[in-house]
Amino acid sequence: MKQSTKPIIVALAIGMISLSGCATVQYGDAGSAKALSTEFGSSDLQQIGGAMVDSLLVFPPLVELTTARRPILGIDMVKNKTMQHIDTESITDSIRAKLIRSGKFRFIDRTTDEQTLQELKFQQEGGLVDKKNAIAPGQQFGAEYLLTSNFSEIRQKEGSVTDVYYKFTMTLKNLKTGILEWSDEKEIRKVFKRGTFGG
């Protein structure tokens, strides 16, 4: 009888070991949503987009500039310099949407230029549109400012700890003068610790 209890004890021990250690991921900067892995997730995206736009909107010289009129901005696609396949188009879109919603800026969209040209050509040459109402090319506004962003990542692995540092930098350039009117960066740090025991 005594012998038969041994396997149970061993099984219990293994069970306890496998329960006790789990891998953990923590934000270096606490107080944010729970992180699941060191990957860049949707909540990070929201956080970064929001923080950037807020920073831009409260920058005093820009507040002054936007009280009198709504400057025209062009936005460049966010440059992905990380080690993850991130949909940077989506980040770009949400930043632009937030800025437009603030009501302080107007935007130039260069992604639909081809369709615009086609449509104007049709209006001018297609013979269907009244010449008086047809829009002539060469009247569009040019952007006064260009918004560019870089998204980079530094990853370090030391033993069982992986430390990932994401940095998002955004810059607003005055296209006429070449002066950088505003710039800011937002960092997210995630630390992943590989568990000692687990399944």
Place this chain on the structure above:
Amino acid sequence: MATFIKTSLVSAMIAVLLLLSGCASTTTFSAYPHKIQPLITSLASGAPLDISQSLVSERKSNDMILYDMERGRYAQVVGNGEVSMADFTAAMEKIAENDQKALVSASGIGAQIGATLVNDNAIPYEGEGYERVLLHQYQALNYLKKNDISGAGVEARRAGFEQDEALKRFEKEVDKAREQAEQKRLDGSLTRVEQSYAQMDEVAGQVKNSFQNAATFYLSGFINELLQQPNDAYIDYKKALEIFPENRYVQKDVFRLASRLEMGEDLAELKRRFSVDSPQFADPKGGGELLVIFEDGNAPHKRETKIGLLLGKAGLVTVAFPMYNEKRSSPLALRVLNGVDLLGSTEIICDVRALAVKALQEKAPTIAVRQVLRTIGKVAAAAQMKKQAGELGQLAGLVWNYVSESADLRSWLTLPADVQIFRIKLPAGKYQLALQHPMAAHSVNTEVTIGDGGKSMIQVVRVGGELYRSVMQF
């Protein structure tokens, strides 16, 4: 009592049979290279395989990383980018999952116990460092073929991260080489030129060459140029040069970017080291560039070497070790012709064989320790069986030892033996190129367009007498 022992023996044998049949899709009892041979034969003969039917159960086994890499590579060579990308992604996801798994996991313990009882093939394949680097490099190529340069950049950075990890693992060896060079410098046995730090880097480079992949750095440099990041490209090309200083195309690119980025000191150092006149390296205006990446031959196969050891009372026991014992031939260049005019030939930038050998060397001590533990375990089991079932029992134990003892011959086998490059600046226009190689059955013609200010690239792979190519234009 005798009946009891007989019953136990029979049940043990049944257990072994069950174990054998359950391992059909693993390599525990059948050598890995046989499983991949159909892919290699198909590539070497140019007779396509139905890829959806190949390695189906294997890709669900414990070694899924390895089979996904093999099939992904096969698909890439034959031009099936979608399958290749999906397979590589699956392999990467599994690797990431393993990397996040607890250090001591229940499944890991199971595999280790299996390995101790049977052989090393019972341990799930996790991918060697150099294989992980190449995995990202090939995925970068898949992105380039889709014209997704940003995606290629992500893979290039991942490859770079793996290379940094390799450097960390071998840092001591690099330091030692540097120290030795430094000692020689102090002895005065080096010439003045050799005393420079660049030379020291070269010494380190010769060591790095066995665990870092210059071809990957070079491709990463090319991708960074496509991304308009010349600074990053310059760093990548410099790393490639450190590992393969004799490659003239890499010299040229480092020189070109050093001039463009106005790296005064570097430029002076480069001129001194490579004794080249700057006009030769001047970046001609107009036209575009052509890069040919040539992957030649097959990666080496590990062979099993069985060694008989006399262990005390147990008598003769067999241990199996994996080894590389292929003779290494010097690489043969691919000739690139424009019609009948020779444009140039490729030069070696990575020796995959060296990377494979180094990876095995790195693991050798662990393999040896497991081997000894296993042998002791098996001998003890045989002795126990002798005690319980007499000579027949011991014989059964020793037979089990011989049968189960097979070396771990797993490694990514659809990789090339070496990688070579050729790069040239050409006036814009369409070209009918001929690619010739001494081992190829016939030369291959391919049309490539060089855009003004653009970059075009051809990936050429030779397996057996077959040359495969795929053209990209950026």
